[in-house]
Amino acid sequence: MTNAPPVVGVIGGGRMGAGIAQSFAAAGSFVTVVEGDAHAAAAALDRIAGGLARAAERGRLAEPADRVLARIATAASVHDLPADADLVVEAVFEDAALKAELLAAAERVVAARTVLASNTSSLSIAELGSVLTDPSRFLGMHFFNPVPASALIELVVAPATGEQTLRAALDWTRALGKQDVVVRDSPGFASSRLGVALGLEAIRMVEEGVADPQAIDDAMTLGYKHPMGPLRLTDLVGLDVRLAIADHLHATLGERFAPPRLLRDKVARGELGRKTGQGFYPWE
Structure with a gap:
């Protein structure tokens, strides 16, 4: 990560994706949340706003909720992900074909240095990564529900995952104030x-x-x-x-x-x- 505010893409704005976006924005990142259409994108933003309001009520935000929310944008297509993203996390439903399609599309949009991650809770990281031109930039980042309050991110390393990719994911995890566990890619992980x-x-x-x-x-x-x-x-x-x-x-x-x-x-x-x-x- 550079001295500039990090740029993060989150594909999917459901309960998990919204929580991931909220956590990164609260830690200072600029976040783009991708949903399937404008209506779903607006619903995702409402979901994040609600999460931030609850966090503010509990004294868990370091700055006003509206300032955090201002760092979050939405998009209706993976093709609108920021090309300069430092990290893109795919967080859609557990459908291997859909996840692979979205990850491959994201890889074509973002820079070669961008780390790609899947929030899958069970699917093979090696198989998802096989659709990528450069699977060394890809790993699993399994967040837990509710993401903002959870202490853990399970980092899942496939045979092709590069050491630099894992180091970046460890840095992201610690920047969010969470604890990592690193596991080998296997069914269901740990x-x-x-x-x-x-x-x-x-x-x-x-x-x-x-x-x-x-x-x-x-x-x-x-x-x-x-x-x-x-x-x-x-x-x-x-x-x-x-x-x-x-x-x-x-x-x-x-x-x-x-x-x-x-x-x-x-x-x-x-x-x-x-x-x-x-x-x-x-x-x-």
Whole structure:
């Protein structure tokens, strides 16, 4: 990073992308958020503004929220990413083909020095990077929800990832005031692989009538000091997101990651967690 304010692109302005953009802007970066159209881009900006207002209320911003928001722009196409970006983070839904398409398009727009990253929570970094002309500039930067309050970024290194790329990602992580863990590219990395295993077993316990969701979550928060139980966390992440990750891990790692029928049924009914108002818990 240079002495000039860093320039960051974020592809995708959903809950994760908005949180990533907010975090970088709060740390002093100029950020461009790419969404599919003008309406979605405006919704992403509203999402970020709401996040900044909440952070200001809690005393977590070093400057007024409107000043941070002024460093964030939106765009309706990857082709409008700033060519001088220092970093571009792809943060769309867990669809490998879509992610690869957007990353390849971003590479054609930005400078050769720009670090490219994916916020994927489970997909192969090596496979996503295979579409790039220079995969050495690419790695996984797995953020956690809610991004502004989370302490962790999981950095995922593929065989082609260059040492300079990893060093830059470590610098970005520390500039955001977060802690890194560096892992080798493998299905589910470290966090998703362990988190999904726990979440799926908790869902099976509900399915089998072992206990209700609150009791299972209490067992982990009170007995093991987890900050949040696996079922409430599933609601927060999104049951559809958890199912997509489980399907990927099932295909790559075998039957121990087979999604329970209850999870598939709830997703089919649209009970996706907090974002739809109902998951394993009702949400306002």
